Amino acid sequence: MRRPPSRVKRVLRRGLWLTACFFAVPSAAWAWSNHTLCTWQAVAVLPQIAQRTVPAETLASFLSMEAEHLPQVLEDEERWARATVPSYAPRPDALAFQAARDADATTLRRAFLRAIRANEDMPLNLYLQRPPGTAVPAERMMDWSALSVLKGMSDLDAHSLERLEDGAAAPVADVIATASNEPDFGLDIALWQDNGAPEGAAYGYGPQPFGNPRLEYSSQAPFHMGFYHESGILYRAAPYLQNTYPEARIHLYMTLSRFAFAQGHPYWGWRFAGWAVHYVQDLAQPYHARVLPGVGVPRMLWTSVLDMAGVHGPKTAAVNRVTNRHTVLENYQYHHMAAAYAQGRMDDPLLAALRDTADDTALPRLLPPSPRDLITVQSAAVADTLDAQLERSFPAHYVTDPDTDLDAVPDLDMDAVARQAPEAEQRKLTDLVAARMRQVGRDTRALIRAVAPTGQEAAAGGDAKP
Numbered sequence: 262m263r264r265p266p267s268r269v270k271r272v273l274r275r276g277l278w279l280t281a282c283f284f285a286v287p288s289a290a291w292a293w294s295n296h297t298l299c300t301w302q303a304v305a306v307l308p309q310i311a312q313r314t315v316p317a318e319t320l321a322s323f324l325s326m327e328a329e330h331l332p333q334v335l336e337d338e339e340r341w342a343r344a345t346v347p348s349y350a351p352r353p354d355a356l357a358f359q360a361a362r363d364a365d366a367t368t369l370r371r372a373f374l375r376a377i378r379a380n381e382d383m384p385l386n387l388y389l390q391r392p393p394g395t396a397v398p399a400e401r402m403m404d405w406s407a408l409s410v411l412k413g414m415s416d417l418d419a420h421s422l423e424r425l426e427d428g429a430a431a432p433v434a435d436v437i438a439t440a441s442n443e444p445d446f447g448l449d450i451a452l453w454q455d456n457g458a459p460e461g462a463a464y465g466y467g468p469q470p471f472g473n474p475r476l477e478y479s480s481q482a483p484f485h486m487g488f489y490h491e492s493g494i495l496y497r498a499a500p501y502l503q504n505t506y507p508e509a510r511i512h513l514y515m516t517l518s519r520f521a522f523a524q525g526h527p528y529w530g531w532r533f534a535g536w537a538v539h540y541v542q543d544l545a546q547p548y549h550a551r552v553l554p555g556v557g558v559p560r561m562l563w564t565s566v567l568d569m570a571g572v573h574g575p576k577t578a579a580v581n582r583v584t585n586r587h588t589v590l591e592n593y594q595y596h597h598m599a600a601a602y603a604q605g606r607m608d609d610p611l612l613a614a615l616r617d618t619a620d621d622t623a624l625p626r627l628l629p630p631s632p633r634d635l636i637t638v639q640s641a642a643v644a645d646t647l648d649a650q651l652e653r654s655f656p657a658h659y660v661t662d663p664d665t666d667l668d669a670v671p672d673l674d675m676d677a678v679a680r681q682a683p684e685a686e687q688r689k690l691t692d693l694v695a696a697r698m699r700q701v702g703r704d705t706r707a708l709i710r711a712v713a714p715t716g717q718e719a720a721a722g723g724d725a726k727p
């Protein structure tokens with residue numbers, strides 16, 4: 262039997278790891294920029310669903326009509342989360358949804374957002390994001406501030422956001438795609454107790470487990486990342502890495518989606534489904550499923566030892582490199598796909614991969630353990646390979662030089678940069694990113710089938726044929 266390490270050793274070891282990991286989760290803003298570009302393609306091969314329209318309905322109307330039944334649904338959801346999601350921080354009872362049917366719209370919305378512990382200032386107005394190339398008349402454009410709590414805007418065309426009238430017929434594909442981008446508009450911003458917002462004090466999530474709490478976007482990271490496949494020693498030393506919420510978010514929004522459909526609110530059925538789709542798509546991004554792709558545990562330990570000894574360079578360099586590669590991958594995927602949309606090249610390998618249903622039989626319907634057991638298993642497994650490919654496809658300035666700060670580079674277009682690489686490296690990069698998009702497409706459709714009302718679900722090819 263091995264003697265347990267002395268207390269001094271234990272403390273030292275823990276201290277090293279904590280130092281190694283606390284600053285080591287890169288805090289890049291998004292996973293995929295502009296999720297709508299992915300979602301439109303993924304659902305296009307489900308025409309029985311995507312080509313329908315549903316009447317738009319305000320959130321106040323939905324909440325007021327369901328004020329009686331919604332508390333029980335959220336109570337059951339809370340019970341599920343407490344029993345099922347590891348590291349779940351219970352929702353304080355005082356936040357349980359409670360509102361009178363005749364309460365005003367703001368009161369209803371805030372009560373709802375607090376009950377689901379999301380940012381209570383999210384406007385949740387009626388709008389649609391239109392596909393690239395659609396001209397939205399100036400008088401129908403939505404202001405960013407009417408949709409988001411963020412000052413900065415993610416990668417999307419400000420002219421693509423169109424007001425939607427209460428009761429107007431909304432294409433289901435557009436409702437799902439629009440909603441799949443909305444969690445990046447601020448639903449999960451400033452929810453931790455050290456983010457300086459009133460929600461943080463009330464919500465019970467505790468301090469932000471990783472990321473930099475002073476950065477506007479960083480507070481959403483633990484809701485959009487899931488590190489389920491790291492080594493055991495990493496979790497023992499840094500248990501806060503397991504303090505993530507995408508599984509809880511996916512399940513909550515799927516529950517709300519099914520409830521909305523069952524109660525006769527198809528618009529909210531699809532909008533909630535789109536919110537859940539966002540997190541599923543994020544988890545297919547390797548930099549959202551692994552803490553430090555391309556950096557082995559021994560190297561993490563060694564750089565942290567050096568860091569403790571006052572040699573900070575190697576650790577800072579490793580973190581900067583991974584942050585930059587995360588940005589490079591996301592920027593490449595966005596610009597590549599945006600260009601294909603703009604030029605009408607629908608046979609582009611990334612867009613085609615999103616519509617490819619060949620893998621759908623592996624996950625016809627999304628079930629609660631899927632995000633952990635299937636989705637992140639795949640994205641974590643390819644993380645090192647993709648990370649190494651980025652190194653071969655892009656100049657060292659972008660992916661190796663630790664002094665580069667890509668967040669400070671305006672108009673970064675990594676798709677244009679990738680085209681300078683040797684053709685063989687371009688092809689390998691495209692293949693690896695297309696594989697990610699193929700998974701995004703499969704997982705998006707698996708979620709849609711899992712919540713679709715009976716009848717539509719059968720028509721949507723539960724056997725995975727388009």
Ligand SMILES: [Zn+2]
Nearest residue numbers: 292445485543
């Ligand atoms: Zn996200």
